[in-house]
Amino acid sequence: MNDDDVLQRNNVKIIGRGTRPMIFAHGFGCDQNMWRFITPAFEDDYRLILFDYVGSGKSDLNAYDPSRYATLQGYAQDVLDICAALDLHDAIFVGHSVSAMVGVLAAKQEPERFSNLIMIGPSPRYINDDGYAGGFERPDIEGLLDLMDRNYIGWASFLAPVIMKNPDRPELGAELQESFCSTDPKIARRFAEATFFADNRGDLAGVAQPSLILQCSEDAIAPLEVGQYVHRELPGSTLRVMKATGHCPHLSHPEETIEAIREYLGRAS
Template sequence: MSALTRNNVTVTGQDGGRTLLFAHGFGCDQHMWRSVVPHFVDDHRVVLFDHVGAGGSDLSAYRPQRYKDLRGYAEDVLEILAELDLRDVVFVGHSVSAMIGVLAAIAEPDRFSRLVLVGPSPRYVDDEGYHGGFSRADIDELLDSLDSNYLGWSMAMAPAIMGNPDRPQLGAELANSFCRTDPAIARQFARVTFLSDNRTDLPKVTVPALILQCTNDVIAPSEVGEYVHRHLPGSTLVTLAASGHCPNLSAPEETAAAISAYMRTD
């Protein structure tokens, strides 16, 4: 199957412009970039896609063995770029897709000119000398809740992940996105996401990277962003005024401005 069909790839913007590839986070789809993309389409080629199991992707393409860890998703990214014959791409990855982009850039660095990592976390579980934001008991409880009542988990967790309690419509939108994701695949993807440990991969990256850290992010706290910055060679850390874990929804103008400013540093 073509990766373009499997991952519901859409291409917009200017053919001759620099290419940005936007990758969404857990429980989301490419629609979550809808308020960021308009800032780039006049001067850039923009590529959007859905991870298998999300949005308009082909659910029949899901293979537990392929997607047992984040490398399967990184392979999808590289197959998309290969089919489109793209190089020197600016990869913009939100949440778990930040580490997917890291793995893809390690495997084929020539495909990428820059990485933009929005709310990245190489490990969500606390470890000795490392603060990931969650104890193992926290993650086990989260996964058990997700297994027993995915829809209920989605409605309860989405507002906390989104933050911005003064704008409850944002939390509701994220919850609805969670609920549109195939539950069986989402449960497996959650395990792959929240039990991953990509700390040793960070020093292997040779592509320059921008880390966008939000304030009051319950999923990727500021200590995590600082850790990524310290261990990712050639990285730049920018802390946004945006609160919560999804600035692509809550603060698209600020997010787009930070990406644009970083790209101008070439």
Template structure:
């Protein structure tokens, strides 16, 4: 029960159905999946949680040492799966959580039987032969801005990350989510996220994997989606008719349809 409380674990949906774990990205919490849960609830048992430092997690459990690498967040996932005794669950991870799912599946292969990666990126910084979407200077400046004025950074970046200026309420919601996160903990998560490099981990994925990308995404451009798809053996990629980095919020119908189609193929 300590893990359940620590990560604010919520169970919903069909208790007799296969299990789907929904994992949020940086600066978010489980509420960001509210448009996905109803699409899955009839046929699947749905597990939601907040990473330590996010949402309604137990903030007293936060450790900068633990969460200075994605392994710490992956351990959260594994411990939640162990607490619920999950077997062969489908892990749906948004943004950086897609890579957390990759690491968790390697740590506890009996717990995670498939991956859905929503707008994933294994590496945000451009390097020779690889386009992540940002130069090293871009990321340094982003982190410096976040360190010096987190609330100002949140207000400026949330609409850019969300995209969809025709739906300004979505950018406002993301901004509010960022601003509700403890700034010190958000800085750790941001540094862990934007400086991570999980490219080599993709080669080790051995479970069925769906990669969902958007037609336009400033955080994870389509070159990144192609790289993830090409590097994970046997993976499937779907390009959603959606823009921005949060298609489960801005284009929930298309996102849910792609996820459900993939899940149906696993049964």
């Protein structure tokens, strides 16, 4: 697969007027559209790389290989393929939710590609274990899979491309014909299994890059204890507990998210 094929496969979009690369990796359930509230703030100073994992958004579904994407390593390989195709070095990796761990795997495998990791709502393991509180039990995840199954009956029409208005930010609200999130229920289910049954606790200690952990208050998916765990285990990490609640501060509280990232990068440089 040549470089152009990778860029097409992962629906890579490059925006911004700066030179330093900043690669944004979306979380489970959505695609690169999730970043649209915060990317404008970084366009002047950085070269922003947005993409969809294979199986999500407008990626090439023909490229989906169930065995490759059975674990997060397959998703990390997507990131590394894109880095290689664009010849990225010292990139700032911004990963939401599961992509925080995807970033950890990618950074361990090819450290020279990344200078810093910014993790929004990371969790190295969602299921509770001896002495570790991930927040969920296995039947809880089965409950999620059941919910997805039921909703995916009508998923195609539910998430069919629509005119996406941006009710909160009309100035960004060019009426784009966009599809939203992944539309193949089988792929989404496998992504959920790869995400919520993963255990990446052992990978944290091997990360050489400094990192920022953005921890929301009252995050039901990645609770504060998990953020603190990541901070303890990840060498050179900074933990910032946000006022933002929930699990998607870049959607719900874009200003606070932008400010936290800017402040960290300002200190890091």
